[in-house]
Amino acid sequence: EAQVTQNPRYLITVTGKKLTVTCSQNMNHEYMSWYRQDPGLGLRQIYYSMNVEVTDKGDVPEGYKVSRKEKRNFPLILESPSPNQTSLYFCASSQKGTAYGYTFGSGTRLTVV
Amino acid sequence: DAKTTQPPSMDCAEGRAANLPCNHSTISGNEYVYWYRQIHSQGPQYIIHGLKNNETNEMASLIITEDRKSSTLILPHATLRDTAVYYCIVRVAYSGYALNFGKGTSLLVTP
Numbered sequence: 152e153a154q155v156t157q158n159p160r161y162l163i164t165v166t167g168k169k170l171t172v173t174c175s176q177n178m179n180h181e182y183m184s185w186y187r188q189d190p191g192l193g194l195r196q197i198y199y200s201m202n203v204e205v206t207d208k209g210d211v212p213e214g215y216k217v218s219r220k221e222k223r224n225f226p227l228i229l230e231s232p233s234p235n236q237t238s239l240y241f242c243a244s245s246q247k248g249t250a251y252g253y254t255f256g257s258g259t260r261l262t263v264v
Numbered sequence: 265d266a267k268t269t270q271p272p273s274m275d276c277a278e279g280r281a282a283n284l285p286c287n288h289s290t291i292s293g294n295e296y297v298y299w300y301r302q303i304h305s306q307g308p309q310y311i312i313h314g315l316k317n318n319e320t321n322e323m324a325s326l327i328i329t330e331d332r333k334s335s336t337l338i339l340p341h342a343t344l345r346d347t348a349v350y351y352c353i354v355r356v357a358y359s360g361y362a363l364n365f366g367k368g369t370s371l372l373v374t375p
Contacts, residue, residue, distance in 0.1 A: 155307075182360070194308070196362030209362055241307050250296045250357040252310030260305075 153178045157242050157256035164232055164263055172227045172259050174242035180254075181247035183225035184209070185217065187238040188258075194241070200225055202247075232263040268352045273370045276346075282339040284369050286352030289333040294356055297328060299337045300365070301348040308351070308365070311337065342373045 155176045164170055176183065184199035186209075196209030200219040214236055216228040225244075229236060242256040269287040276282040288297065299311040312319055312326045314335070319326045325338040339346055351368040355361070 184360075184362075186362075188305075193367065194363070194365045199360045199362075201360050207360055239305060243307075250298075250313050250315070252298065252300070252313060253308075253363065254310065255307030257307050258305065 153254070155242055155244050155254050155256035157240070157259050159259060160257065161260050162262070164261070166233055166263055167231050170229050170232060170261075172229075172240060172242075172261070174225045174227065174256060175223050176225075176242075176244040176254070177223065178244060178246070178254065179222065180244035181222070182245040183219065184243045184245075184253070185215070185225070185227050186241045186243065187211065188241065189238050197227070197240075229261075232261075234263050237261060237263050267364075268354055268366060270350075270352050270366065270369045272367065273372070275372050275374060276339075276342045278344060278373055278375050279341055282342040282346065282371060282373070284337040284339075284350050284352075284371065285334065286337070287334045288352070288354045291332050291354050292356075295354050296357055297326065297332075297335045298353040298355065298363075299324070299326065300351045300353065300363075301346075302351070302368075303345075303348040311350075342371075344373050344375065347371060347373045 185197040186194045188194045198217040200206045240259045243253040245253045298313040300308045302308045314326045328335045349368040351365045
């Protein structure tokens with residue numbers, strides 16, 4: 152089944168403890184992206200990647216890092232999480248080219264205490 | 265990307281057609297109309313997209329006015345599982361930039 156897989160689905164962590172949220176897609180998509188969703192603020196893009204080794208900042212990149220060493224994986228790294236990064240995170244991927252829709256993962260609910 | 269305007273909420277009886285409107289009066293010639301939906305904190309789901317012509321797939325139909333300033337997403341036979349927030353997004357075809365989800369329309373399908 153074509154899908155975007157995120158792990159973990161739920162995570163509670165403490166301030167300052169580095170964590171990684173993994174994202175993997177099995178559709179050979181060139182484009183991948185991370186979003187966070189917060190009440191009243193909607194979905195906001197954190198980082199995106201147009202292809203392997205090519206990443207760029209989205210609208211809210213502060214406090215996050217990403218890497219794209221291989222096509223299928225696009226991990227989101229929080230080097231020193233803070234409570235304001237408590238949010239619902241989604242990874243998305245898309246095929247390069249014309250007007251394809253994005254495929255989203257099921258989400259990771261992160262709580263930083 | 266062009267800005268869109270959608271009603272905040274709509275109701276629809278199960279089995280009836282749900283018609284969700286979207287205004288995008290500042291749309292550019294190379295911008296597509298996309299529709300996504302999000303069912304209660306699940307990942308957004310792509311539904312359909314179009315440029316000029318009306319489009320239909322297994323989920324829905326998309327009607328775009330001739331001047332492209334508005335569109336309507338049609339769910340022909342709404343079910344309770346179609347209860348979700350529906351987002352109309354206007355953007356160029358392939359861009360790294362963020363999808364601007366806005367606030368969308370909260371559709372409630374009732375028995």
